Amino acid sequence: MNDYIRLEYLDLGLSALLLLAVAGLSLLLQLRIERSLAIAGLRCVLQLFLVGLVLTKLFALASxxxxxxxxxxxxxxxxxxxxxxxxxxxxxxxxxxxxxxxxxxxxxxxxxxxxxxxxxxxxxxxxxxxxxxxxxxxxxxxxxxxxxxxxxxxxxxxxxxxxxxxxxxxxxxxxxxxxxxxxxxxxxxxxxxxxxxxxxxxxxxxxxxxxxxxxxxxxxxxxxxxxxxxxxxxxxxxxxxxxxxxxxxxxxxxxxxxxxxxxxxx
Incomplete structure:
Protein backbone atom coordinates (compact mmCIF):
# COMPACT_ATOMS: atom_id res chain seq x y z
CA MET A 1 0.00 0.00 0.00
CA ASN A 2 1.74 3.18 -1.24
CA ASP A 3 -1.13 5.67 -1.32
CA TYR A 4 -0.80 8.73 0.85
CA ILE A 5 -2.82 11.86 1.34
CA ARG A 6 -1.33 14.90 -0.40
CA LEU A 7 -1.42 18.23 1.38
CA GLU A 8 -2.35 21.42 -0.42
CA TYR A 9 -1.02 24.86 0.47
CA LEU A 10 -4.45 25.67 1.86
CA ASP A 11 -4.02 22.82 4.33
CA LEU A 12 -0.71 24.31 5.48
CA GLY A 13 -2.40 27.69 5.86
CA LEU A 14 -5.10 26.18 8.06
CA SER A 15 -2.53 24.55 10.34
CA ALA A 16 -0.62 27.86 10.50
CA LEU A 17 -3.70 29.40 12.11
CA LEU A 18 -2.60 27.65 15.28
CA LEU A 19 0.54 29.81 15.29
CA LEU A 20 -1.62 32.89 14.95
CA ALA A 21 -3.66 31.67 17.91
CA VAL A 22 -0.48 31.31 19.97
CA ALA A 23 0.60 34.82 18.97
CA GLY A 24 -2.82 36.15 19.95
CA LEU A 25 -2.54 34.43 23.33
CA SER A 26 0.89 35.98 23.79
CA LEU A 27 -0.55 39.45 23.14
CA LEU A 28 -3.45 38.80 25.48
CA LEU A 29 -1.24 37.58 28.34
CA GLN A 30 1.60 40.01 27.51
CA LEU A 31 4.12 37.21 27.15
CA ARG A 32 6.03 39.19 24.51
CA ILE A 33 6.93 36.14 22.44
CA GLU A 34 4.83 36.96 19.39
CA ARG A 35 7.76 38.54 17.53
CA SER A 36 10.05 35.59 18.25
CA LEU A 37 7.26 33.21 17.28
CA ALA A 38 6.68 34.99 13.97
CA ILE A 39 10.39 34.98 13.11
CA ALA A 40 10.77 31.33 14.10
CA GLY A 41 7.72 30.33 12.07
CA LEU A 42 8.95 32.22 9.01
CA ARG A 43 12.41 30.69 9.33
CA CYS A 44 10.86 27.23 9.62
CA VAL A 45 8.87 27.71 6.40
CA LEU A 46 11.80 29.12 4.41
CA GLN A 47 14.31 26.56 5.68
CA LEU A 48 12.10 23.56 5.03
CA PHE A 49 11.13 24.68 1.53
CA LEU A 50 14.80 25.35 0.77
CA VAL A 51 15.72 21.90 2.06
CA GLY A 52 12.96 20.40 -0.07
CA LEU A 53 14.36 22.06 -3.21
CA VAL A 54 17.92 21.01 -2.40
CA LEU A 55 16.94 17.41 -1.66
CA THR A 56 14.95 17.18 -4.88
CA LYS A 57 18.08 18.19 -6.82
CA LEU A 58 20.35 15.87 -4.81
CA PHE A 59 18.00 12.92 -5.31
CA ALA A 60 18.09 13.53 -9.05
CA LEU A 61 21.90 13.76 -9.16
CA ALA A 62 22.62 10.79 -6.81
CA SER A 63 26.29 11.82 -6.72
Missing part, protein backbone atom coordinates in the same frame (compact mmCIF):
# COMPACT_ATOMS: atom_id res chain seq x y z
CA UNK A 64 28.61 10.73 -3.88
CA UNK A 65 30.38 14.11 -4.05
CA UNK A 66 27.21 16.19 -3.74
CA UNK A 67 25.85 13.87 -1.06
CA UNK A 68 29.11 14.18 0.89
CA UNK A 69 29.11 17.97 0.50
CA UNK A 70 25.54 18.19 1.80
CA UNK A 71 26.42 15.93 4.75
CA UNK A 72 29.47 18.08 5.57
CA UNK A 73 27.35 21.23 5.49
CA UNK A 74 24.86 19.64 7.90
CA UNK A 75 27.66 18.71 10.30
CA UNK A 76 29.25 22.18 10.16
CA UNK A 77 25.93 23.89 10.89
CA UNK A 78 25.30 21.45 13.75
CA UNK A 79 28.75 22.29 15.15
CA UNK A 80 27.78 25.93 15.20
CA UNK A 81 24.64 25.06 17.17
CA UNK A 82 26.74 23.20 19.74
CA UNK A 83 28.98 26.25 20.13
CA UNK A 84 26.00 28.59 20.45
CA UNK A 85 24.47 26.47 23.23
CA UNK A 86 27.53 26.76 25.47
CA UNK A 87 27.21 29.29 28.29
CA UNK A 88 30.59 30.15 29.77
CA UNK A 89 32.00 27.07 28.09
CA UNK A 90 35.15 26.64 26.05
CA UNK A 91 36.51 29.49 23.99
CA UNK A 92 34.61 29.77 20.71
CA UNK A 93 37.17 28.12 18.43
CA UNK A 94 37.68 25.21 20.82
CA UNK A 95 33.96 24.85 21.49
CA UNK A 96 33.31 24.63 17.74
CA UNK A 97 36.26 22.32 17.10
CA UNK A 98 35.52 19.83 19.89
CA UNK A 99 31.80 19.64 19.12
CA UNK A 100 32.16 19.43 15.35
CA UNK A 101 34.97 16.87 15.32
CA UNK A 102 33.20 14.59 17.82
CA UNK A 103 29.96 14.85 15.87
CA UNK A 104 31.69 14.29 12.52
CA UNK A 105 33.30 11.11 13.79
CA UNK A 106 30.25 9.70 15.58
CA UNK A 107 27.52 10.56 13.08
CA UNK A 108 29.60 9.54 10.05
CA UNK A 109 30.60 6.16 11.49
CA UNK A 110 27.08 5.27 12.62
CA UNK A 111 25.48 6.42 9.35
CA UNK A 112 27.99 4.46 7.24
CA UNK A 113 27.40 1.43 9.46
CA UNK A 114 23.65 1.64 8.81
CA UNK A 115 24.02 2.22 5.06
CA UNK A 116 26.45 -0.63 4.47
CA UNK A 117 25.08 -3.32 6.79
CA UNK A 118 21.34 -2.76 7.38
CA UNK A 119 19.66 -0.47 4.85
CA UNK A 120 22.04 -1.30 1.97
CA UNK A 121 20.69 1.04 -0.73
CA UNK A 122 22.06 0.81 -4.27
CA UNK A 123 24.26 2.79 -4.52
CA UNK A 124 25.20 2.90 -0.84
CA UNK A 125 25.53 6.72 -0.90
CA UNK A 126 22.00 7.24 -2.28
CA UNK A 127 21.02 10.63 -0.79
CA UNK A 128 17.41 9.50 -0.41
CA UNK A 129 18.62 7.23 2.40
CA UNK A 130 21.96 8.71 3.49
CA UNK A 131 20.87 12.27 4.26
CA UNK A 132 17.69 11.49 6.24
CA UNK A 133 19.57 8.89 8.29
CA UNK A 134 22.42 11.31 8.94
CA UNK A 135 19.98 14.08 9.85
CA UNK A 136 18.19 12.01 12.49
CA UNK A 137 21.44 10.77 14.02
CA UNK A 138 23.04 14.20 13.82
CA UNK A 139 20.25 16.06 15.57
CA UNK A 140 20.29 13.81 18.63
CA UNK A 141 24.09 13.53 18.73
CA UNK A 142 24.31 17.33 18.62
CA UNK A 143 22.03 17.62 21.64
CA UNK A 144 23.98 15.01 23.61
CA UNK A 145 27.34 16.65 22.90
CA UNK A 146 26.04 20.12 23.75
CA UNK A 147 24.58 18.95 27.06
CA UNK A 148 27.72 16.98 27.94
CA UNK A 149 30.12 19.85 27.28
CA UNK A 150 27.92 22.33 29.11
CA UNK A 151 27.71 20.10 32.18
CA UNK A 152 31.46 19.42 32.06
CA UNK A 153 32.45 23.08 32.11
CA UNK A 154 29.83 23.95 34.74
CA UNK A 155 30.97 21.08 36.95
CA UNK A 156 34.64 22.03 36.63
CA UNK A 157 33.84 25.55 37.77
CA UNK A 158 31.58 24.49 40.61
CA UNK A 159 33.92 21.76 41.88
CA UNK A 160 37.17 23.63 41.30
CA UNK A 161 38.31 23.45 44.93
CA UNK A 162 37.74 19.69 45.17
CA UNK A 163 39.44 18.97 41.84
CA UNK A 164 42.50 21.07 42.67
CA UNK A 165 42.74 19.49 46.12
CA UNK A 166 42.88 16.02 44.56
CA UNK A 167 45.50 17.16 42.06
CA UNK A 168 47.61 18.60 44.88
CA UNK A 169 47.41 15.26 46.69
CA UNK A 170 48.84 13.48 43.65
CA UNK A 171 45.75 12.38 41.74
CA UNK A 172 46.00 12.27 37.97
CA UNK A 173 43.92 14.70 35.99
CA UNK A 174 41.70 11.87 34.79
CA UNK A 175 41.05 10.66 38.35
CA UNK A 176 40.45 14.17 39.69
CA UNK A 177 37.99 14.95 36.89
CA UNK A 178 36.22 11.58 37.04
CA UNK A 179 33.16 12.73 39.08
CA UNK A 180 32.59 15.68 36.75
CA UNK A 181 33.12 13.45 33.72
CA UNK A 182 30.51 10.99 34.95
CA UNK A 183 28.02 13.80 35.60
CA UNK A 184 28.60 15.22 32.11
CA UNK A 185 28.08 11.86 30.40
CA UNK A 186 24.98 11.09 32.45
CA UNK A 187 23.50 14.47 31.46
CA UNK A 188 24.41 13.92 27.81
CA UNK A 189 22.83 10.46 27.60
CA UNK A 190 19.71 11.04 29.69
CA UNK A 191 17.59 12.44 26.78
CA UNK A 192 18.16 9.39 24.57
CA UNK A 193 17.52 7.05 27.52
CA UNK A 194 14.24 8.84 28.21
CA UNK A 195 13.37 8.72 24.53
CA UNK A 196 14.01 4.97 24.33
CA UNK A 197 11.85 4.41 27.41
CA UNK A 198 8.94 6.55 26.20
CA UNK A 199 8.87 5.64 22.49
CA UNK A 200 5.74 3.75 21.56
CA UNK A 201 4.06 4.00 24.94
CA UNK A 202 4.03 7.79 25.28
CA UNK A 203 4.82 8.99 21.78
CA UNK A 204 4.95 7.79 18.18
CA UNK A 205 8.25 9.04 16.67
CA UNK A 206 8.24 11.24 13.60
CA UNK A 207 9.78 8.71 11.22
CA UNK A 208 7.35 5.96 12.18
CA UNK A 209 4.38 8.32 11.94
CA UNK A 210 5.53 9.57 8.54
CA UNK A 211 5.90 6.06 7.17
CA UNK A 212 2.47 5.04 8.42
CA UNK A 213 0.90 8.15 6.86
CA UNK A 214 2.72 7.30 3.63
CA UNK A 215 1.11 3.86 3.55
CA UNK A 216 3.81 1.62 5.04
CA UNK A 217 2.56 -1.31 7.11
CA UNK A 218 2.78 -0.50 10.85
CA UNK A 219 5.06 -3.43 11.70
CA UNK A 220 7.48 -2.46 8.93
CA UNK A 221 7.48 1.10 10.25
CA UNK A 222 8.18 -0.25 13.74
CA UNK A 223 11.27 -2.11 12.51
CA UNK A 224 12.64 0.99 10.83
CA UNK A 225 11.98 3.09 13.92
CA UNK A 226 13.72 0.59 16.20
CA UNK A 227 16.76 0.63 13.93
CA UNK A 228 16.82 4.43 14.01
CA UNK A 229 16.53 4.57 17.80
CA UNK A 230 19.40 2.13 18.25
CA UNK A 231 21.54 4.08 15.76
CA UNK A 232 20.76 7.34 17.54
CA UNK A 233 21.70 5.83 20.91
CA UNK A 234 25.00 4.60 19.51
CA UNK A 235 25.81 7.88 17.77
CA UNK A 236 24.91 10.00 20.78
CA UNK A 237 27.00 7.86 23.12
CA UNK A 238 30.01 7.80 20.82
CA UNK A 239 29.87 11.54 20.19
CA UNK A 240 29.28 12.52 23.82
CA UNK A 241 32.06 10.28 25.17
CA UNK A 242 34.52 11.63 22.61
CA UNK A 243 33.61 15.28 23.21
CA UNK A 244 33.63 15.01 27.01
CA UNK A 245 36.99 13.21 27.18
CA UNK A 246 38.56 15.71 24.78
CA UNK A 247 37.03 18.45 26.94
CA UNK A 248 38.58 16.93 30.08
CA UNK A 249 42.03 17.02 28.50
CA UNK A 250 41.46 20.57 27.35
CA UNK A 251 40.51 21.60 30.90
CA UNK A 252 43.74 20.12 32.27
CA UNK A 253 47.33 19.97 31.09
CA UNK A 254 50.25 17.52 31.05
CA UNK A 255 51.39 18.76 34.47
CA UNK A 256 48.04 17.70 36.00
CA UNK A 257 46.75 21.22 36.56
CA UNK A 258 43.19 22.46 36.20
CA UNK A 259 43.09 25.08 33.44
CA UNK A 260 39.87 27.07 33.81
CA UNK A 261 41.67 29.91 32.03
CA UNK A 262 40.96 27.98 28.83
CA UNK A 263 37.25 28.63 29.23
CA UNK A 264 35.49 31.65 27.78
CA UNK A 265 35.55 34.77 29.93
CA UNK A 266 32.53 35.25 32.16
Missing amino acids: PWWTGLAALAMILFAGREIMARQERGFQRLWAYGIGTSAMLMAATLVTLFALTTQVQPDPWYDPRYALPLLGMILGNTMTGIALGLQRLTEGARQQRAGIEAQLCLGATRRAAMLPVTRQALTTALMPIINSLAATGLVSLPGMMTGQILAGVEPMEAVKYQLMIMFLIAGGTTLGAVTAVFVGVYRLTDSRDRLRLDRLAAE
Whole structure:
Protein backbone atom coordinates (compact mmCIF):
# COMPACT_ATOMS: atom_id res chain seq x y z
CA MET A 1 0.00 0.00 0.00
CA ASN A 2 1.74 3.18 -1.24
CA ASP A 3 -1.13 5.67 -1.32
CA TYR A 4 -0.80 8.73 0.85
CA ILE A 5 -2.82 11.86 1.34
CA ARG A 6 -1.33 14.90 -0.40
CA LEU A 7 -1.42 18.23 1.38
CA GLU A 8 -2.35 21.42 -0.42
CA TYR A 9 -1.02 24.86 0.47
CA LEU A 10 -4.45 25.67 1.86
CA ASP A 11 -4.02 22.82 4.33
CA LEU A 12 -0.71 24.31 5.48
CA GLY A 13 -2.40 27.69 5.86
CA LEU A 14 -5.10 26.18 8.06
CA SER A 15 -2.53 24.55 10.34
CA ALA A 16 -0.62 27.86 10.50
CA LEU A 17 -3.70 29.40 12.11
CA LEU A 18 -2.60 27.65 15.28
CA LEU A 19 0.54 29.81 15.29
CA LEU A 20 -1.62 32.89 14.95
CA ALA A 21 -3.66 31.67 17.91
CA VAL A 22 -0.48 31.31 19.97
CA ALA A 23 0.60 34.82 18.97
CA GLY A 24 -2.82 36.15 19.95
CA LEU A 25 -2.54 34.43 23.33
CA SER A 26 0.89 35.98 23.79
CA LEU A 27 -0.55 39.45 23.14
CA LEU A 28 -3.45 38.80 25.48
CA LEU A 29 -1.24 37.58 28.34
CA GLN A 30 1.60 40.01 27.51
CA LEU A 31 4.12 37.21 27.15
CA ARG A 32 6.03 39.19 24.51
CA ILE A 33 6.93 36.14 22.44
CA GLU A 34 4.83 36.96 19.39
CA ARG A 35 7.76 38.54 17.53
CA SER A 36 10.05 35.59 18.25
CA LEU A 37 7.26 33.21 17.28
CA ALA A 38 6.68 34.99 13.97
CA ILE A 39 10.39 34.98 13.11
CA ALA A 40 10.77 31.33 14.10
CA GLY A 41 7.72 30.33 12.07
CA LEU A 42 8.95 32.22 9.01
CA ARG A 43 12.41 30.69 9.33
CA CYS A 44 10.86 27.23 9.62
CA VAL A 45 8.87 27.71 6.40
CA LEU A 46 11.80 29.12 4.41
CA GLN A 47 14.31 26.56 5.68
CA LEU A 48 12.10 23.56 5.03
CA PHE A 49 11.13 24.68 1.53
CA LEU A 50 14.80 25.35 0.77
CA VAL A 51 15.72 21.90 2.06
CA GLY A 52 12.96 20.40 -0.07
CA LEU A 53 14.36 22.06 -3.21
CA VAL A 54 17.92 21.01 -2.40
CA LEU A 55 16.94 17.41 -1.66
CA THR A 56 14.95 17.18 -4.88
CA LYS A 57 18.08 18.19 -6.82
CA LEU A 58 20.35 15.87 -4.81
CA PHE A 59 18.00 12.92 -5.31
CA ALA A 60 18.09 13.53 -9.05
CA LEU A 61 21.90 13.76 -9.16
CA ALA A 62 22.62 10.79 -6.81
CA SER A 63 26.29 11.82 -6.72
CA PRO A 64 28.61 10.73 -3.88
CA TRP A 65 30.38 14.11 -4.05
CA TRP A 66 27.21 16.19 -3.74
CA THR A 67 25.85 13.87 -1.06
CA GLY A 68 29.11 14.18 0.89
CA LEU A 69 29.11 17.97 0.50
CA ALA A 70 25.54 18.19 1.80
CA ALA A 71 26.42 15.93 4.75
CA LEU A 72 29.47 18.08 5.57
CA ALA A 73 27.35 21.23 5.49
CA MET A 74 24.86 19.64 7.90
CA ILE A 75 27.66 18.71 10.30
CA LEU A 76 29.25 22.18 10.16
CA PHE A 77 25.93 23.89 10.89
CA ALA A 78 25.30 21.45 13.75
CA GLY A 79 28.75 22.29 15.15
CA ARG A 80 27.78 25.93 15.20
CA GLU A 81 24.64 25.06 17.17
CA ILE A 82 26.74 23.20 19.74
CA MET A 83 28.98 26.25 20.13
CA ALA A 84 26.00 28.59 20.45
CA ARG A 85 24.47 26.47 23.23
CA GLN A 86 27.53 26.76 25.47
CA GLU A 87 27.21 29.29 28.29
CA ARG A 88 30.59 30.15 29.77
CA GLY A 89 32.00 27.07 28.09
CA PHE A 90 35.15 26.64 26.05
CA GLN A 91 36.51 29.49 23.99
CA ARG A 92 34.61 29.77 20.71
CA LEU A 93 37.17 28.12 18.43
CA TRP A 94 37.68 25.21 20.82
CA ALA A 95 33.96 24.85 21.49
CA TYR A 96 33.31 24.63 17.74
CA GLY A 97 36.26 22.32 17.10
CA ILE A 98 35.52 19.83 19.89
CA GLY A 99 31.80 19.64 19.12
CA THR A 100 32.16 19.43 15.35
CA SER A 101 34.97 16.87 15.32
CA ALA A 102 33.20 14.59 17.82
CA MET A 103 29.96 14.85 15.87
CA LEU A 104 31.69 14.29 12.52
CA MET A 105 33.30 11.11 13.79
CA ALA A 106 30.25 9.70 15.58
CA ALA A 107 27.52 10.56 13.08
CA THR A 108 29.60 9.54 10.05
CA LEU A 109 30.60 6.16 11.49
CA VAL A 110 27.08 5.27 12.62
CA THR A 111 25.48 6.42 9.35
CA LEU A 112 27.99 4.46 7.24
CA PHE A 113 27.40 1.43 9.46
CA ALA A 114 23.65 1.64 8.81
CA LEU A 115 24.02 2.22 5.06
CA THR A 116 26.45 -0.63 4.47
CA THR A 117 25.08 -3.32 6.79
CA GLN A 118 21.34 -2.76 7.38
CA VAL A 119 19.66 -0.47 4.85
CA GLN A 120 22.04 -1.30 1.97
CA PRO A 121 20.69 1.04 -0.73
CA ASP A 122 22.06 0.81 -4.27
CA PRO A 123 24.26 2.79 -4.52
CA TRP A 124 25.20 2.90 -0.84
CA TYR A 125 25.53 6.72 -0.90
CA ASP A 126 22.00 7.24 -2.28
CA PRO A 127 21.02 10.63 -0.79
CA ARG A 128 17.41 9.50 -0.41
CA TYR A 129 18.62 7.23 2.40
CA ALA A 130 21.96 8.71 3.49
CA LEU A 131 20.87 12.27 4.26
CA PRO A 132 17.69 11.49 6.24
CA LEU A 133 19.57 8.89 8.29
CA LEU A 134 22.42 11.31 8.94
CA GLY A 135 19.98 14.08 9.85
CA MET A 136 18.19 12.01 12.49
CA ILE A 137 21.44 10.77 14.02
CA LEU A 138 23.04 14.20 13.82
CA GLY A 139 20.25 16.06 15.57
CA ASN A 140 20.29 13.81 18.63
CA THR A 141 24.09 13.53 18.73
CA MET A 142 24.31 17.33 18.62
CA THR A 143 22.03 17.62 21.64
CA GLY A 144 23.98 15.01 23.61
CA ILE A 145 27.34 16.65 22.90
CA ALA A 146 26.04 20.12 23.75
CA LEU A 147 24.58 18.95 27.06
CA GLY A 148 27.72 16.98 27.94
CA LEU A 149 30.12 19.85 27.28
CA GLN A 150 27.92 22.33 29.11
CA ARG A 151 27.71 20.10 32.18
CA LEU A 152 31.46 19.42 32.06
CA THR A 153 32.45 23.08 32.11
CA GLU A 154 29.83 23.95 34.74
CA GLY A 155 30.97 21.08 36.95
CA ALA A 156 34.64 22.03 36.63
CA ARG A 157 33.84 25.55 37.77
CA GLN A 158 31.58 24.49 40.61
CA GLN A 159 33.92 21.76 41.88
CA ARG A 160 37.17 23.63 41.30
CA ALA A 161 38.31 23.45 44.93
CA GLY A 162 37.74 19.69 45.17
CA ILE A 163 39.44 18.97 41.84
CA GLU A 164 42.50 21.07 42.67
CA ALA A 165 42.74 19.49 46.12
CA GLN A 166 42.88 16.02 44.56
CA LEU A 167 45.50 17.16 42.06
CA CYS A 168 47.61 18.60 44.88
CA LEU A 169 47.41 15.26 46.69
CA GLY A 170 48.84 13.48 43.65
CA ALA A 171 45.75 12.38 41.74
CA THR A 172 46.00 12.27 37.97
CA ARG A 173 43.92 14.70 35.99
CA ARG A 174 41.70 11.87 34.79
CA ALA A 175 41.05 10.66 38.35
CA ALA A 176 40.45 14.17 39.69
CA MET A 177 37.99 14.95 36.89
CA LEU A 178 36.22 11.58 37.04
CA PRO A 179 33.16 12.73 39.08
CA VAL A 180 32.59 15.68 36.75
CA THR A 181 33.12 13.45 33.72
CA ARG A 182 30.51 10.99 34.95
CA GLN A 183 28.02 13.80 35.60
CA ALA A 184 28.60 15.22 32.11
CA LEU A 185 28.08 11.86 30.40
CA THR A 186 24.98 11.09 32.45
CA THR A 187 23.50 14.47 31.46
CA ALA A 188 24.41 13.92 27.81
CA LEU A 189 22.83 10.46 27.60
CA MET A 190 19.71 11.04 29.69
CA PRO A 191 17.59 12.44 26.78
CA ILE A 192 18.16 9.39 24.57
CA ILE A 193 17.52 7.05 27.52
CA ASN A 194 14.24 8.84 28.21
CA SER A 195 13.37 8.72 24.53
CA LEU A 196 14.01 4.97 24.33
CA ALA A 197 11.85 4.41 27.41
CA ALA A 198 8.94 6.55 26.20
CA THR A 199 8.87 5.64 22.49
CA GLY A 200 5.74 3.75 21.56
CA LEU A 201 4.06 4.00 24.94
CA VAL A 202 4.03 7.79 25.28
CA SER A 203 4.82 8.99 21.78
CA LEU A 204 4.95 7.79 18.18
CA PRO A 205 8.25 9.04 16.67
CA GLY A 206 8.24 11.24 13.60
CA MET A 207 9.78 8.71 11.22
CA MET A 208 7.35 5.96 12.18
CA THR A 209 4.38 8.32 11.94
CA GLY A 210 5.53 9.57 8.54
CA GLN A 211 5.90 6.06 7.17
CA ILE A 212 2.47 5.04 8.42
CA LEU A 213 0.90 8.15 6.86
CA ALA A 214 2.72 7.30 3.63
CA GLY A 215 1.11 3.86 3.55
CA VAL A 216 3.81 1.62 5.04
CA GLU A 217 2.56 -1.31 7.11
CA PRO A 218 2.78 -0.50 10.85
CA MET A 219 5.06 -3.43 11.70
CA GLU A 220 7.48 -2.46 8.93
CA ALA A 221 7.48 1.10 10.25
CA VAL A 222 8.18 -0.25 13.74
CA LYS A 223 11.27 -2.11 12.51
CA TYR A 224 12.64 0.99 10.83
CA GLN A 225 11.98 3.09 13.92
CA LEU A 226 13.72 0.59 16.20
CA MET A 227 16.76 0.63 13.93
CA ILE A 228 16.82 4.43 14.01
CA MET A 229 16.53 4.57 17.80
CA PHE A 230 19.40 2.13 18.25
CA LEU A 231 21.54 4.08 15.76
CA ILE A 232 20.76 7.34 17.54
CA ALA A 233 21.70 5.83 20.91
CA GLY A 234 25.00 4.60 19.51
CA GLY A 235 25.81 7.88 17.77
CA THR A 236 24.91 10.00 20.78
CA THR A 237 27.00 7.86 23.12
CA LEU A 238 30.01 7.80 20.82
CA GLY A 239 29.87 11.54 20.19
CA ALA A 240 29.28 12.52 23.82
CA VAL A 241 32.06 10.28 25.17
CA THR A 242 34.52 11.63 22.61
CA ALA A 243 33.61 15.28 23.21
CA VAL A 244 33.63 15.01 27.01
CA PHE A 245 36.99 13.21 27.18
CA VAL A 246 38.56 15.71 24.78
CA GLY A 247 37.03 18.45 26.94
CA VAL A 248 38.58 16.93 30.08
CA TYR A 249 42.03 17.02 28.50
CA ARG A 250 41.46 20.57 27.35
CA LEU A 251 40.51 21.60 30.90
CA THR A 252 43.74 20.12 32.27
CA ASP A 253 47.33 19.97 31.09
CA SER A 254 50.25 17.52 31.05
CA ARG A 255 51.39 18.76 34.47
CA ASP A 256 48.04 17.70 36.00
CA ARG A 257 46.75 21.22 36.56
CA LEU A 258 43.19 22.46 36.20
CA ARG A 259 43.09 25.08 33.44
CA LEU A 260 39.87 27.07 33.81
CA ASP A 261 41.67 29.91 32.03
CA ARG A 262 40.96 27.98 28.83
CA LEU A 263 37.25 28.63 29.23
CA ALA A 264 35.49 31.65 27.78
CA ALA A 265 35.55 34.77 29.93
CA GLU A 266 32.53 35.25 32.16
